[in-house]
Amino acid sequence: xxxTFKPPSQADVAALAGVSSQTVSRVANERxxxxxxxxxxxxxxxxxxxxRPNSAARALVTGRFRMLGVISFSLxxxxxxxxxxAISEAAQTAGYSVNLVGPESQTGGAMRKAFSKLxxxxxxxxxMIEAQILDHPDLRLPSGVPVVVADGDPDQLHPSVDNNQxxxxxxxxxxxxxxxxxxxxxxxxxxxxxxxxxxxAAWFSTLKRAGAPVPxxxxxxxxxxxxxxxxRRLAEDKDVTAVFVANDxxxxxxxxxxxxxxxxxxxxxxxxxxxxxxxxxxxxxPLTTVHQDFEEVGRLCVSLLLDQLAHGHRPGGEERSMxxxxxxxxxxxxxxxx
Amino acid sequence: xxxTFKPPSQADVAALAGVSSQTVSRVANERxxxxxxxxxxxxxxxxxxxxRPNSAARALVTGRFRMLGVISFSLxxxxxxxxxxAISEAAQTAGYSVNLVGPESQTGGAMRKAFSKLxxxxxxxxxMIEAQILDHPDLRLPSGVPVVVADGDPDQLHPSVDNNQxxxxxxxxxxxxxxxxxxxxxxxxxxxxxxxxxxxAAWFSTLKRAGAPVPxxxxxxxxxxxxxxxxRRLAEDKDVTAVFVANDxxxxxxxxxxxxxxxxxxxxxxxxxxxxxxxxxxxxxPLTTVHQDFEEVGRLCVSLLLDQLAHGHRPGGEERSMxxxxxxxxxxxxxxxx
DNA sequence: TCTCGTGATGTTTACGCCAACATCGTAGCC
DNA sequence: GGCTACGATGTTGGCGTAAACATCACGAGA
Numbered sequence: 205x206x207x208t209f210k211p212p213s214q215a216d217v218a219a220l221a222g223v224s225s226q227t228v229s230r231v232a233n234e235r236x237x238x239x240x241x242x243x244x245x246x247x248x249x250x251x252x253x254x255x256r257p258n259s260a261a262r263a264l265v266t267g268r269f270r271m272l273g274v275i276s277f278s279l280x281x282x283x284x285x286x287x288x289x290a291i292s293e294a295a296q297t298a299g300y301s302v303n304l305v306g307p308e309s310q311t312g313g314a315m316r317k318a319f320s321k322l323x324x325x326x327x328x329x330x331x332m333i334e335a336q337i338l339d340h341p342d343l344r345l346p347s348g349v350p351v352v353v354a355d356g357d358p359d360q361l362h363p364s365v366d367n368n369q370x371x372x373x374x375x376x377x378x379x380x381x382x383x384x385x386x387x388x389x390x391x392x393x394x395x396x397x398x399x400x401x402x403x404x405a406a407w408f409s410t411l412k413r414a415g416a417p418v419p420x421x422x423x424x425x426x427x428x429x430x431x432x433x434x435x436r437r438l439a440e441d442k443d444v445t446a447v448f449v450a451n452d453x454x455x456x457x458x459x460x461x462x463x464x465x466x467x468x469x470x471x472x473x474x475x476x477x478x479x480x481x482x483x484x485x486x487x488x489x490p491l492t493t494v495h496q497d498f499e500e501v502g503r504l505c506v507s508l509l510l511d512q513l514a515h516g517h518r519p520g521g522e523e524r525s526m527x528x529x530x531x532x533x534x535x536x537x538x539x540x541x542x
Numbered sequence: 543x544x545x546t547f548k549p550p551s552q553a554d555v556a557a558l559a560g561v562s563s564q565t566v567s568r569v570a571n572e573r574x575x576x577x578x579x580x581x582x583x584x585x586x587x588x589x590x591x592x593x594r595p596n597s598a599a600r601a602l603v604t605g606r607f608r609m610l611g612v613i614s615f616s617l618x619x620x621x622x623x624x625x626x627x628a629i630s631e632a633a634q635t636a637g638y639s640v641n642l643v644g645p646e647s648q649t650g651g652a653m654r655k656a657f658s659k660l661x662x663x664x665x666x667x668x669x670m671i672e673a674q675i676l677d678h679p680d681l682r683l684p685s686g687v688p689v690v691v692a693d694g695d696p697d698q699l700h701p702s703v704d705n706n707q708x709x710x711x712x713x714x715x716x717x718x719x720x721x722x723x724x725x726x727x728x729x730x731x732x733x734x735x736x737x738x739x740x741x742x743a744a745w746f747s748t749l750k751r752a753g754a755p756v757p758x759x760x761x762x763x764x765x766x767x768x769x770x771x772x773x774r775r776l777a778e779d780k781d782v783t784a785v786f787v788a789n790d791x792x793x794x795x796x797x798x799x800x801x802x803x804x805x806x807x808x809x810x811x812x813x814x815x816x817x818x819x820x821x822x823x824x825x826x827x828p829l830t831t832v833h834q835d836f837e838e839v840g841r842l843c844v845s846l847l848l849d850q851l852a853h854g855h856r857p858g859g860e861e862r863s864m865x866x867x868x869x870x871x872x873x874x875x876x877x878x879x880x
Numbered sequence: 881t882c883t884c885g886t887g888a889t890g891t892t893t894a895c896g897c898c899a900a901c902a903t904c905g906t907a908g909c910c
Numbered sequence: 911g912g913c914t915a916c917g918a919t920g921t922t923g924g925c926g927t928a929a930a931c932a933t934c935a936c937g938a939g940a
Contacts, residue, residue: 257662258664259664260598260664264602269598278627279617279627280623285617285618285623285626286617286618288617288642289616289617289644292617292643293644296643301641301660302641302643303642304630304641305630305639305640306630323594324597325608326596326598428823429824432824456821456824457821459826460824482767482791485767486795488801488826
């Protein structure tokens with residue numbers, strides 16, 4: 205009963221339609237120079253047989269796979285999976301499929317491995333989400349595959365799409381300063397994250413510009429747990445009246461620690477997050493945060509990549525898109541206690 | 543300066559190593575019957591030229607793509623992206639890559655389209671995450687590609703991997719009953735979700751078995767916002783002392799609504815969630831919930847699929863794996879107010 | 881010594897498709 | 911009427927690989 209199903213080929217369709225396989229190919233690829241009547245005949249023959257072009261054969265001869273590779277470190281990071289989803293949708297709309305790989309670690313070696321895994325599988329282009337290559341290997345392997353980086357290294361050699369961290373972090377910091385806080389503490393993301401670094405940099409310069417004292421940066425790992433741990437330490441310092449946290453998850457943990465220490469948000473301490481995850485409006489208190497448009501980032505990545513594919517990718521790739529985030533004021537921020 | 547980079551082929555390697563291309567093929571595929579000395583010579587020739595087998599050519603001749611297709615509705619659902627991540631890792635370990643598609647909608651038509659998109663691209667097997675086909679089309683298209691369903695329809699014709707919703711929902715309900723609540727309300731997920739249905743069914747039968755009255759089921763859409771909306775209505779009913787919510791996000795919204803109505807959790811109302819997202823321990827109050835092992839689900843999906851690939855997939859696919867969830871008691875549940 | 885088996889290697893072929901070129905017929909033009 | 915031009919279609923070839931089959935050398939056993 206193990207009937208070996210043999211999918212129909214162009215030749216089968218051609219035979220049924222009474223044309224040459226080349227004509228079938230032309231119909232399949234929507235060439236113009238096919239008589240309408242013939243076209244219909246071929247089309248219906250395709251339908252009858254359930255013909256689907258063999259992508260491997262097509263890729264072999266054209267060298268195009270109609271497939272985009274995506275390298276994403278962790279999908280548990282909210283932004284990454286949102287971006288991925290948007291990439292997948294945009295790619296599909298453009299007739300491309302998405303090949304997803306996650307490197308085992310974030311070392312240059314693992315990166316390169318993931319990279320070569322993709323080029324080996326055969327992709328037309330690669331998008332790296334939240335790249336954080338520590339040892340700057342030249343990733344432009346001999347494959348000659350164009351690359352776009354989302355939220356990655358600004359020094360990178362590839363075109364990139366970024367959330368404008370500077371704008372977001374500045375808005376957050378300025379908001380707190382504007383509320384009357386003497387200064388603003390910062391709970392940053394991990395040091396090897398470029399997004400985290402850029403947020404910290406903008407926080408720093410905003411403080412400087414305002415002439416506010418600059419407290420030492422604290423580092424978390426994006427998790428609520430790390431926010432909680434840092435929050436416990438921070439709660440002991442009565443000078444702390446405002447904290448800009450680099451993402452909503454950590455802010456959640458921070459707020460819990462603060463509350464446990466008897467410091468209410470926003471009465472005693474104002475807290476502001478980053479990302480605007482769908483849940484943050486339902487936190488207690490509802491979290492003031494910076495909204496990021498991950499969908500837009502994903503879409504831009506794809507269109508940038510398709511551009512390169514269409515026009516041949518220029519080695520110097522300086523193209524850089526920025527997506528502007530938006531401060532969302534809710535109830536976790538208030539003027540400092542008197 | 544547009545130097546067309548032509549990747550080296552087996553023939554190039556063969557020429558450099560002074561062997562036939564077939565020998566190169568044997569080395570590339572790790573066949574046993576190649577002399578060690580020859581093997582080394584070929585290997586180093588490969589290295590020199592930077593040879594990578596052309597996956598399209600290989601797929602063309604073998605009919606295997608070493609690629610798994612994944613259909614996932616929404617990656618914003620926490621469980622889905624966790625499962626996807628695990629699938630991606632497991633697939634990679636087994637030497638497969640992952641082709642991700644998201645159907646535009648959850649109708650049978652969109653599903654079939656996503657399905658045929660994958661088979662058209664060329665995948666060896668397909669995993670559907672949280673399938674909820676409404677009109678039960680027979681998805682076993684002529685492609686003859688094996689399918690595994692994660693958290694899908696129990697009546698489905700395909701092998702599946704499920705979180706054991708019955709166990710989890712029963713544990714949650716029984717926990718509340720055991721605390722002394724007269725009965726337990728249920729805020730379910732959308733009606734077209736099989737996971738949601740199964741949780742509701744287990745909640746229902748647990749109540750029945752305990753002889754407790756069965757309140758009408760309430761339906762949300764998994765979002766915190768929907769939990770909040772339902773919570774506002776629920777807060778008006780003073781009889782409500784315990785609510786089993788079908789996921790953590792909705793529980794968050796529900797708790798907020800309850801609090802706003804002056805009903806404290808767990809003092810006045812006990813709330814229990816589902817999923818155990820990493821943040822739920824940092825909610826206010828820390829959420830009692832049911833932990834799901836999405837990683838295990840992902841791994842099992844891949845191994846089930848690879849099994850089918852290896853042994854030829856039997857049409858009747860009754861294979862069904864269950865992953866057992868675990869009740870995590872935190873601070874959102876307590877005995878009812880006296 | 882001859883045969884036979886076995887392991888290492890080479891040769892041929894086919895996978896399904898599309899590019900390039902070839903062919904054919906017809907319409908338009910002088 | 912014969913020529914060109916062009917649109918519709920067919921023919922040939924080759925992409926890079928692995929399966930199937932062929933070859934060859936060499937050692938074991940009769």
